[in-house]
Amino acid sequence: MNLRIIALLISLSCTIPAFGQLERKLATEKQEVDLIFHAPRHINLMTVEPLDKKALHFAIMHTFGTLDGGIQELWGLDNGANIQFSFEYAFSDKFSLGAARQSRDKVYNIYGRYHLLKQTQDGNMPFSLSLMGGAGVNSSNYDFLQSEAPSFADRTSFAFQVMVARKFSDKLSIQITPMMAYFVDPNPIFFIQGDQNLYLALGFSGKYKVTGRSSLTLQWIPNLNSDLRNNLGVGIDLEAGGHVFQMYFVTSQFLNEQYLLAGGNGTPGDEFRIGFNVNRIFATGRKKRLK
């Protein structure tokens, strides 16, 4: 018995490995996936891409006239742009609030994004999920109308989206966005084609990286409960330092989330419009250095 113990101890002592190199292990297995998309916006749709706490995202978006005017209209650039400015500020790494103004129908919109789930590199969380809600008001002047101008309440509209995205590989990311828009009064005087109050659609966004800092982009938004044409967009994203430039062809002139669903679309091809976004993120609160 004693011999056994001794033998056991000796063998144990001998098998204790000599100290070699340290085992290389990651600080956290739950490292989040970086940059599923280049920016919080992707053509016209919002993405799951979060902002860091105290970061401010500024986006200026344009869509021009349709391509079918040819060179005479410089492929739509002469027709004037629909422009949307937006500022989005992150109160935490998960929650941000934004304000936007679209020039068509002079729509002021406030919106929030909340990032519920974030895809991790170990695959434990296979996708990112974010929610977006927004409310807007059309501030156009309707004094020229013979009838009474629409009331404030009748000018309001609301949007809600669920963004589910996954980075499938270093190159390919896809987002599926069930989305809805609600117009309190779908007044024909507004720049919308639909006459329903409620619009449901399913947005698909794709990003395919071609080089380290540029990607081909795609957007397709089939409508689920209206006869309006579906939205289609193709483009490229270019990352240049802190800016992300997005150039695309898209069938809709609208940039506001509600109008995007109710505003109608041209036919892909001749009625594509040139679109151009600039995204910039400002880090307003730098983290303190470690001690």
Place this chain on the structure above:
Amino acid sequence: MKGFSIFVLVLGLFVFPENLKAQVFKTETGRVEFLSKASLNEFVGESGSLNGLVDLEKNMLDFFVDLNTVKTGIGLRDRHMRENYLETKKFPFAEFTGKIDAIPNMAKGQSREVIAKGKFKIHGVEREITVPGKLTMVSDSELKLDAEFKLLLSAYNIEIPTVVFYELSEEQVVTIKATLKK
């Protein structure tokens, strides 16, 4: 009872001398800093998760840091750094394994300048480097290490952005501060 004394004896023979003699110091919370000093923009990427081992008996140094833990103070810059430059998904670690050219004999409270030679690896590229540093025997069970060396990004195939808003320097000054314990 006899068995127990044999047990103690064996334990004494195989375990205690080893432990008494062992000069193995370790840490998981060392600090490493990457200072980028470009003409217009200076910033520091830092991590407090440097893992290290100093074995004064076998003369072995081994350090590594998970580059995902390096923070520059701007989240987006960190993401670009991980995604586009360091490619941390493919190459998560910066590592150094080497030897001290001459093991210093230090009493408690003493410091010695030492030169470490070994292999440094980052972004999948391994190079032989020489690092001057300072070892301080704080107590019998605590060893302090300070070191600093320069790192040329191009030598490790790390691309420098050409269109930038945060200018990145080709030369990075790496500073290491760690307190290793037995």
